[in-house]
Amino acid sequence: MDVKTVEFCGELQGETDACWFVYDGESTVRIPKSLVKDLRMLPNNVDCIMQIPEWLARDRGIWP
Numbered sequence: 001m002d003v004k005t006v007e008f009c010g011e012l013q014g015e016t017d018a019c020w021f022v023y024d025g026e027s028t029v030r031i032p033k034s035l036v037k038d039l040r041m042l043p044n045n046v047d048c049i050m051q052i053p054e055w056l057a058r059d060r061g062i063w064p
Contacts, residue, residue, distance in 0.1 A: 012046065
């Protein structure tokens with residue numbers, strides 16, 4: 001079964017072994033590394049674009 005994914009852009013503020021902390025312009029959200037399909041850092045080395053499951057984006061309040 002394919003899981004629908006979305007791209008999420010934000011400021012990478014920190015990380016642990018298990019997750020990234022990303023600021024979305026309103027709040028900092030915790031994104032488990034195990035659920036990230038792709039992570040690309042932008043040239044400023046602060047902002048990133050990550051591909052995550054749509055259900056996770058909805059759960060974290062970053063996708064309508």
